Amino acid sequence: MVRRVIEFWFDFSSPYAYFAAETIEQLAAETQQSVVWRPFLLGVVFPKTNMAPLIQMPIRGDYARRDCERIARLLGVPFQLPASHPYSAVKASRAYYWLEANRPEKAVDFAHAVFRVHFADGRDPSETSVIADIANSLAIPSDELLSAIESSAIKDELKRRVDEAIGKSVFGSPYFIVDGEAFWGWDRMPMMHQWIAQGGW
Amino acid sequence: MVRRVIEFWFDFSSPYAYFAAETIEQLAAETQQSVVWRPFLLGVVFPKTNMAPLIQMPIRGDYARRDCERIARLLGVPFQLPASHPYSAVKASRAYYWLEANRPEKAVDFAHAVFRVHFADGRDPSETSVIADIANSLAIPSDELLSAIESSAIKDELKRRVDEAIGKSVFGSPYFIVDGEAFWGWDRMPMMHQWIAQGGW
Numbered sequence: 294m295v296r297r298v299i300e301f302w303f304d305f306s307s308p309y310a311y312f313a314a315e316t317i318e319q320l321a322a323e324t325q326q327s328v329v330w331r332p333f334l335l336g337v338v339f340p341k342t343n344m345a346p347l348i349q350m351p352i353r354g355d356y357a358r359r360d361c362e363r364i365a366r367l368l369g370v371p372f373q374l375p376a377s378h379p380y381s382a383v384k385a386s387r388a389y390y391w392l393e394a395n396r397p398e399k400a401v402d403f404a405h406a407v408f409r410v411h412f413a414d415g416r417d418p419s420e421t422s423v424i425a426d427i428a429n430s431l432a433i434p435s436d437e438l439l440s441a442i443e444s445s446a447i448k449d450e451l452k453r454r455v456d457e458a459i460g461k462s463v464f465g466s467p468y469f470i471v472d473g474e475a476f477w478g479w480d481r482m483p484m485m486h487q488w489i490a491q492g493g494w
Numbered sequence: 495m496v497r498r499v500i501e502f503w504f505d506f507s508s509p510y511a512y513f514a515a516e517t518i519e520q521l522a523a524e525t526q527q528s529v530v531w532r533p534f535l536l537g538v539v540f541p542k543t544n545m546a547p548l549i550q551m552p553i554r555g556d557y558a559r560r561d562c563e564r565i566a567r568l569l570g571v572p573f574q575l576p577a578s579h580p581y582s583a584v585k586a587s588r589a590y591y592w593l594e595a596n597r598p599e600k601a602v603d604f605a606h607a608v609f610r611v612h613f614a615d616g617r618d619p620s621e622t623s624v625i626a627d628i629a630n631s632l633a634i635p636s637d638e639l640l641s642a643i644e645s646s647a648i649k650d651e652l653k654r655r656v657d658e659a660i661g662k663s664v665f666g667s668p669y670f671i672v673d674g675e676a677f678w679g680w681d682r683m684p685m686m687h688q689w690i691a692q693g694g695w
Binding site: 477 | 542543544545546551552553554556557560561564567568663665666676678679681682684685688695
């Protein structure tokens with residue numbers, strides 16, 4: 294298969310992105326692709342499509358809650374929707390991009406930890422102390438990270454990434470782009486797998 | 495496997511319901527379930543969830559169009575979104591319920607024909623002449639059918655079915671309910687298949 298890059302766009306606060314994060318590396322290995330992790334902020338994108346956080350939507354939210362619990366049992370991953378859900382992923386997203394540039398070997402581990410600390414452990418990654426705890430658990434200097442995510446450089450970097458998402462019509466989470474083809478949702482991952490394997494159809 | 499009934503709720507104007515209609519009978523055969531076809535009107539349900547027809551939504555509509563074309567190629571079924579899309583499925587839905595009660599052996603064939611006449615042939619089933627043509631092609635007396643769908647009895651029947659959908663929190667199309675478990679979307683059909691086969695998880 295041709296080696297391509299899968300752009301994996303997500304909001305850290307999206308439960309379906311959590312499920313995608315738990316499985317994207319296996320998909321990438323099986324299809325011999327590499328993955329770039331691209332956190333963005335759904336809250337900035339939603340007004341452009343008249344959408345709101347799924348969990349907060351009438352009727353659809355109740356379904357999504359049950360659907361997520363069902364998927365978590367299917368995948369065998371821990372799952373809860375804490376009281377703090379959905380939270381602002383600004384700090385976590387800035388931290389990811391800073392790590393990608395400065396401690397690239399830690400970046401994906403950090404992303405996994407952000408997802409898990411919320412959806413498995415029930416904590417709120419919009420709190421600085423939670424970001425610090427994650428950093429410490431991964432042997433990332435937390436003082437350096439917390440200072441970095443308040444820098445104007447990294448603030449601008451996240452803004453640019455959100456603008457990039459908007460420019461690429463990324464309207465949901467998770468949202469994958471591979472070789473110009475877009476796949477929205479955890480439930481499109483099998484189709485993306487097949488698409489890559491067959492080179493499209 | 496325990497023999498159950500899959501309730502297949504759909505709006506005739508929904509492209510993802512068309513794809514579901516083309517595949518639900520195979521799923522039912524493989525899992526030894528029976529299917530009841532339950533047309534309803536998304537236009538009545540959407541205001542309750544602040545939703546609108548997907549194809550008309552900014553950005554999401556463009557994605558859905560491409561996604562539908564991709565699914566159609568995958569399934570090997572003809573597909574187009576005619577200028578008349580989305581159309582009002584009131585007449586087709588009333589006709590379905592009248593047939594279910596009075597010509598039950600024709601009802602599912604009629605449903606398939608409604609989907610195909612729009613998504614394959616580009617015609618508009620909100621036009622009486624299109625309903626008549628479908629009836630004639632299936633050896634259903636079209637005069638009788640066209641008169642029946644203007645009766646207050648069948649108008650009330652469709653209203654009851656839409657109310658039933660609302661009462662069951664059916665908010666999208668297609669939407670399946672089997673043994674109390676709900677599955678929304680064409681893309682949940684593999685999961686529903688697995689759920690039935692395993693008796694849940």
